[in-house]
Amino acid sequence: MKFQILILSFLVTCLLAWSPTDSYAPGKLTCPNNKDLIREADSLSQDEKDWINGRNKVTDKNLISFLEWAKMDDFNATDFINNKANRSIHVGLSFSGGGYRAMLAGAGALSALDNRTKGASKSGLGGLLQASTYLTGLSGGNWLTGTISMNNFTSVQKILDDGKIWDLEHSIMNVGGWNAYKTYKYYKALYDDIHDKEDAGYEVSITDTWGRALSHQFFAQTENYGSALCWSDLQNYDQFKNHEMPFPISVADGRVPGTSIISGNSTVFEMNPFEFGSWDPSLNQFTQTKYLGTTVKDGENNGTCIGGFDNAGFIMGTSSSLFNQFILQINTTSLSSTIKSLVHSILQDVSNDDDDIAVYKPNPFYKSDLGESVHTINNDTLYLCDGGEDLQNVPLYPLLQRDRQVDVIFAYDNSADTDESWPNGTSLVASYERQFLNEGNGTLFPYVPDQRTFRNLNLTAKPAFFGCEAKNLTSLLKRTNQSNSDTSIIYDTPLIVYNANRPFTYWSNTSTFKMSYDEKEKRGMIKNGFEVASRLNQSLDKDWPACVGCAIIRREQERQGIEQSDQCKKCFDKYCWDGTIDDSTPGINFTTSGTTNGNEDNGNRTVSAAMSLVLRGNNAYELMKLTGYAMLASIIFCVSF
């Protein structure tokens, strides 16, 4: 009886949620009452506003519990949160790209913030996830945030306990290991799904294949590996409707085939459960995620609407399209010739304009009269690529939008910037510089130092706060040509709590293109991520939760003119970057408190320096082109098989 009820409720959810064709092919859907599917990006959508209002009630309550638990001196959390000026405190969490390294290290950090993790309330920051408003992920970071949210907002603890998803023992290209039949079945399934979409009349790109492949790892518990699971389905999840978890946002970049824009000028796209589009002046509009795939003119549908195009795996594949390179390397693997020819026939069908591009055709913004970029608007096809290709590998941009009123961002940077695959602040530098470009469009970003200083001042070896003093941001107004506008924007610019990947109990600087992790490696990465977020289970700083609390309440204190407690002042002395610069050559090895020049043999470096250059996260695209596929192929071969 219980079993039947379960099945019934499952069916009901399916009916509400899935692609109209119940397969990977998009299909017809009833159009919304309003013909217009786009809107100008001049405020939050009504849907998001309403949802955030609901979430505020939950986070207000959960923040009180978190702040009380954080043991802050001279502070009454109930009074503080209930006497807020006229808005709720918004906490944003942001997870960088960097392949499975970023997914796993990020998972460790996320588990430290999640009170469903065993021990997180004792040695971590358990409950902060429950008190957060936004959750952004890009590429490997989006594999994390996407897996968690699309799997009914499961927890990292549950994923590890159940062992049903995130089976990374075998590379995504060779899931069957020695079992050739299993591998054959896998590729056959990918082939069939891609064909469903193509037969329905849609152009498919290599990102479709990539997205389906990823889904086999991330949606192993969903019917047919989530071939009909849509990004917009989140709207129908109970946890989302009840505002139990933060609002997930995925990030990708706009790109025109044949060009490799790796600059702040590229359009930053966001995909949230309601909307798809960009705040940047080049696009300046959003469409409704659910109706992607619909043919429009100036955003208006012709009476026939399409659903199911926003497949969850496809969206996650778009954000991480750099990895499409792998699919192109199939010939160099040790797979059997039957499988190779099957893969070959998949590749023949998918457009190959440029290997790492996701094709969105029809373009939802076609011939719209908003936005400035001709490429985006005058073309019937929209091309997107990996969100990290503009070097902003930590997806902060959606959280810098003033309308979102974010007070503090906990940024988890698992990029591979240095030769040893550690972060060096490159992503924050890119976000800082973007505010001065046209695309910055009035967003402010706190001062950060150069990459050498990041390493020398140990800003990647322990958590670092940026933008501790809102008043210090006033000088940015002039530089972004906003000196005449409303100066209170400085109080709407989030404080950044930066947490970079670093080793504690595990050498977590694995290659971005390491494609298989056995159980021990996987747990080692996750454990180390927990230690990064928790300051080695608080053993390096008993006051760490209190300091986190100080960062959370800072902007609201500044808005109200409330003086910091002595404890918070001490925290800020310890963690805030004070404007010092040290651009001497940085050390490369880690102590618990910093980086040193000590022993240069840093961790398990299995590839030579030249190869590791190629394997470095975001810049890999450029480097790959320079060094050619042959070299990459041999590396992939060594690393993942």
Ligand SMILES: *[C@@H]1O[C@H](CO)[C@@H](O)[C@H](O)[C@H]1NC(C)=O
């Ligand atoms: C986690 O926190 C939420 C909100 O504060 C609470 O409802 C829930 O019971 C907590 N769960 C655990 C396992 O502590």
Ligand SMILES: *[C@@H]1O[C@H](CO)[C@@H](O)[C@H](O)[C@H]1NC(C)=O
């Ligand atoms: C916080 O202040 C309220 C009154 O404003 C009081 O009822 C409550 O006991 C205080 N909480 C703590 C932990 O002191």
Ligand SMILES: *[C@@H]1O[C@H](CO)[C@@H](O)[C@H](O)[C@H]1NC(C)=O
């Ligand atoms: C989603 O998870 C909640 C508990 O977290 C559970 O009550 C619900 O039945 C789940 N829904 C589905 C469709 O699995």
Ligand SMILES: *[C@@H]1O[C@H](CO)[C@@H](O)[C@H](O)[C@H]1NC(C)=O
């Ligand atoms: C970005 O755009 C500005 C003009 O808005 C231009 O001056 C600059 O050269 C562009 N940068 C790149 C890397 O294309």
Ligand SMILES: *[C@@H]1O[C@H](CO)[C@@H](O)[C@H](O)[C@H]1NC(C)=O
């Ligand atoms: C109307 O829209 C549908 C679905 O988006 C599309 O298949 C069809 O070609 C469009 N018709 C015209 C005349 O543009």
Ligand SMILES: *[C@@H]1O[C@H](CO)[C@@H](O)[C@H](O)[C@H]1NC(C)=O
């Ligand atoms: C793989 O090899 C086949 C011949 O065996 C060739 O036709 C095909 O183009 C190759 N594919 C790629 C992606 O290089």
Ligand SMILES: *[C@@H]1O[C@H](CO)[C@@H](O)[C@H](O)[C@H]1NC(C)=O
């Ligand atoms: C759309 O972009 C593609 C790739 O740059 C180009 O080949 C095509 O001509 C463009 N179409 C139009 C109508 O501009």
Ligand SMILES: *[C@@H]1O[C@H](CO)[C@@H](O)[C@H](O)[C@H]1NC(C)=O
């Ligand atoms: C920081 O990372 C960038 C991007 O990989 C790299 O170009 C630069 O050389 C690195 N700088 C330092 C000081 O590590």
Ligand SMILES: *[C@@H]1O[C@H](CO)[C@@H](O)[C@H](O)[C@H]1NC(C)=O
């Ligand atoms: C703010 O600016 C003042 C004066 O420029 C400087 O002394 C102080 O260190 C800055 N504080 C922070 C947190 O950056």
Ligand SMILES: *[C@@H]1O[C@H](CO)[C@@H](O)[C@H](O)[C@H]1NC(C)=O
């Ligand atoms: C950074 O850490 C190293 C090693 O722990 C230490 O020697 C050095 O003094 C630290 N530098 C700063 C600026 O704190």
Ligand SMILES: *[C@@H]1O[C@H](CO)[C@@H](O)[C@H](O)[C@H]1NC(C)=O
């Ligand atoms: C530096 O790296 C070596 C080799 O991986 C390691 O044994 C050592 O503990 C690290 N730390 C210091 C401070 O040298």
Ligand SMILES: CC(=O)N[C@H]1CO[C@H](CO)[C@@H](O)[C@@H]1O
């Ligand atoms: C503050 C600012 O520069 N806002 C601009 C952002 O872009 C839109 C569209 O180009 C403009 O209308 C805003 O003025």
